[in-house]
Each structure stands twice: as structure tokens, then as C-alpha cells.
Amino acid sequence: MKTKARPPRRRVAAQSTEATPGDQTPDRAPPDSGAQLARSLRSRTAQKQGARAEGGRRRQAPAGAAGRRESSIQRRLESNERERQRMHTLNNAFQALREVIPHVRADKKLSKIETLTLAKNYIKSLTATILTMSSGRLPGLDGPGPKLYQHYQQQQQQQQQQAAAGGVLAAAESQPAGHLHKYSTQIHSFREGS
DNA sequence: TAGGCCATCTGGTCCT
């Protein structure tokens, strides 16, 4: 099943502080209020630390414990926010990659795994094309072409050896021309919406 | 309704 471009959606966030400024993936609703989160965290923490009553009584929290708990909550909130930002920059990078990879259905957003797979094979097919052209055009001449081609062939041999050891290698991966074929096949399989 | 994809939270580990 494929995921089509989606309208914004909401997430009932269990935790979080506030709307992320400059959120580039408005896929999600801004998180809950800090107050809510703090409440949630406090109750969780209470459960975890075993608000275990001893003989039906709660132990008295040591002096300063409340302050430490608050600062611990605060640190968690800040950490969550950083993590959110980190994921946003990662998603921005994915988006930038999507925009650079030619694919058939412009209206369909590539998933992350599709983006990576397509990018890998696109790079391979471009590399193969460039090397084929340059080695053909500059036989025996000084220049990057032949060296690159040699390097590429070495890489291919290594990959074949590794694959032989592992016992897996698609025929398309084993030769330059195969990359283009594999890439275009993949584009079409994605288009089919497999 | 099941399955795919994703955002977010969270705790652990690594790095500076």
C-alpha cells in the first residue's frame, strides 16, 4: 500500500511543549501545552518511582525533591524539543533529496525508503553513464575519465566478491548498464503504486 | 480493518 500526499493531520501528543517554530513539516499538529506535559510527566514519574505507599502512607519527599523533579522535567522538555528539531532537519534533507530525484509521479510524495532507494540507484546510473561516456571519449588520454573508470571497476569487482561471499547479487548491479535499467524499473514500480 | 508510513516521546549511548 502506498501513502499519497496527505493533508495536515493531528496527533494527540502525550508530551511536548509548544508549537515548533519554523516547523517545516506541518504534517503534525503543534504539541500540547507545557502544563499538560508537565502534568503527564509528573504522573508518569510518580508511577515509575513507585508512589508505592508504605502501609497506605506515602513517604514524605525529601526537601528539594520537588525542585529536582521540576528541573528534570524541564530538561526532558528541552531534550524533546531538540529531538524534534533534529528530526525536522532530517526531514528537510529528505525533502531536498526528493526534489532532486527525477521520478514519474510528481503528485505522489515518495516515502523515505523509496527516496533513499531511488537516490542510490539514480546515483549509480549517473555514475555508470558518466564513466561509460568519459572512458569512451578519452581512451588512453590523461584525465579523470580513465582513472575514474578504473576506480569504478575496482569497486564493482569488490562488490561482486562480497556478494559472491554473501551469495546475493542482482545481475543489474553487476554491470554499469544495469544500473540505469534497475533505476528505470524502480521508477515504474513506484509509479504503479506497489 | 489491516497494514504502511510517519511524528513524537523516551531512555540509553556516544561524543565534544
Add this chain to the structure above:
DNA sequence: AGGACCAGATGGCCTA
């Protein structure tokens, strides 16, 4: 010590 990175868990939204 604090931030970055990572992976597992959770739950929402969407499509077939």
C-alpha cells in the same frame, strides 16, 4: 556535563 544520535514504543492518519 550537556548535546547529538539512535532505536524502540506509541499512536494518528491514510489507503486498499
